[in-house]
Amino acid sequence: MAEIEGARRSGPTLRDVARHAQVSVATASRALTSDYPVAEPTRLKVLRAVEELNYVVTTRAPKRTPATSLIAMVVSDVISPLRSLVATGMAEAAGDYGRLSSVYITGGDTRREDEVFARLEEQDDVEAVIVVGGVEVTDEYEQRMAAHAHALHARGSQLVLCGRPPLPAGVPALVVEYDNRGGAYAATSHLLSMGHRQILTLTGPERSTTTIGRVHGYQQALADFGVDVDPALVIASSxxxxxxxxxxxxxxGEKLQFTAIFAHNDVMASGALAALKEQGLSVPDDISLVGYDNIPVAQELSPPLTTVYMPHEEMGKAAVRLAVERPAPGSGRERQLLGTHIVIRTSVKPFRHLGSGARPV
Amino acid sequence: MAEIEGARRSGPTLRDVARHAQVSVATASRALTSDYPVAEPTRLKVLRAVEELNYVVTTRAPKRTPATSLIAMVVSDVISPLRSLVATGMAEAAGDYGRLSSVYITGGDTRREDEVFARLEEQDDVEAVIVVGGVEVTDEYEQRMAAHAHALHARGSQLVLCGRPPLPAGVPALVVEYDNRGGAYAATSHLLSMGHRQILTLTGPERSTTTIGRVHGYQQALADFGVDVDPALVIASSxxxxxxxxxxxxxxGEKLQFTAIFAHNDVMASGALAALKEQGLSVPDDISLVGYDNIPVAQELSPPLTTVYMPHEEMGKAAVRLAVERPAPGSGRERQLLGTHIVIRTSVKPFRHLGSGARPV
Incomplete structure (x- = not known):
């Protein structure tokens, strides 16, 4: 894999070439490598700019190991325990590899995220940029991220998607994902195997990739147990x-019938628990409850919460490992899926079908 | 306040001057400003180096507002809710001021912290470096931090200490602190006013500035209520x-007598609560319990925890405000103390003295 490097500081940069050719930096990069296709007229425009500006194109080995290289993480927040744990794993692994690491908090603001990327795309010593957390995948999102991936790649750096799905083929990005579907399948089938059939699921924002994966796992488990999916039992909230x-x-208040709740994270489970208690309902005597994430709060709830363990720290570490080791495109190692498992505590009780009726045990 | 700036890139830097004069960058900086005293022979050595290298000394206004300037935060971890909240406040305020911000996680490793500082001290666009969290104040710590403060100052940047005490006079650093003493005083006097006299306190590491401040507040409250401090009731742990x-x-297990516990943070309070419950003791019927921090877990405990509110996000914001506004030395605004207040929930019950004996109500 060839990468490009302009003669820095002393001469024109790839950015100058792109501007001169009136194309994006990503396109200029693609035009000068053989990795990705680009329309011939565009390629010629870029080559003409290279010539006119006396831009020096050099190729080099993809791995770079300057002692002070930086691994950057871009994240909406570090309040959620999962993101702070991913950041922790990332910092630890970066330290083990002798890299510096830093975390950029965007508050979920796309404009600020782009500013952060612009800064990181300008620096010479940024080995990788890791973006963390589920997103709503839109055309606009994919175009933005593809541009960042190409711009980083053009500087010998690398985009790593962490906890979100791959970008379209041809975009140079590595991926570490949780198995959202598998985790939700495990949570739901645990409730099903305990006899529950009316299982409410409390999800996050409907179009987030995390929600989509988890709803999928929930539906699959119901289907495998021969239970019809009732759309009324899928409730989205923040x-x-x-x-x-x-x-x-x-x-x-709506008197919806259900005997168990699968909340898409532990913090949501704690909110559901508070609402149930307020109505005089006991967990697990009246309603069984399962969370997701296994954050510290899960064991402090009364009752302690059955939940899905997520390898958050390992996720951060895996992202750094990928960034440093840089598996070649097509090696099958550019995308990793991390497994989860269920943690049984005391918030679930079996539901027994007794004769014609049904009641909680 | 005059600050110094070498003609960057094109000429010698302050670092070159320091090397030539065989002094530290911090000393070179001090020798060239009038803010801080330096021995006359040293000053002459530095001035000679300036002359020999044709170093350009310029003064400029203390405020710098390049659109892309960076505010960096250096912190041991973002797992503890308080540090992640400080980081959140910092990122939000930095965004409001149009600054980029980034968080460097050191894992509490001094060597890594120094590497981070070295990197930040080399960059031209770092407006401030905010170090967060209580520390064990040793001579070695003070020397390291003073060196970083001077090195940053020499680049027109600024050290901000956040949640830790000021450095010795003459070291150019801003300070935002919590009122640890006041918070611990409020927690302890709440228990005292409810009739408790045998109050165990569970502290963090003994030599941490946070612990020292909180033990101080605890002792002061006891003294003000005329209660002798029993050193056996001050228990340090991680x-x-x-x-x-x-x-x-x-x-x-040691059958120590106490009717209430003041834990120095909410996470420690949750550990104490688990140990009490295991021994068949009820909170608050047998033992009253107060925490510190008011993190989300506090309201999830059974019973919900009475605790001390800490303005963590405000702390991060205040640090950025100080960094951007740069109050002049001697203005009295270089050090800010943020207040706390107690949050009453249901983990404390009055203790009544009845005749000769005493029993929990």
């Missing part, structure tokens, strides 16, 4: 405590 | 759940 609290309060 | 759990388990 992925926080108060969102889940309000949603749970609302469905209790 | 500042986490398992450390507090083990310490609490141990003191219960």
């Amino acid at each position: 992925a926080d405590r108060s969102g889940a609290y309000q949603s749970c309060q609302r469905v209790l | 500042a986490d759940r398992s450390g507090a759990y083990q310490s609490c388990q141990r003191v219960l």
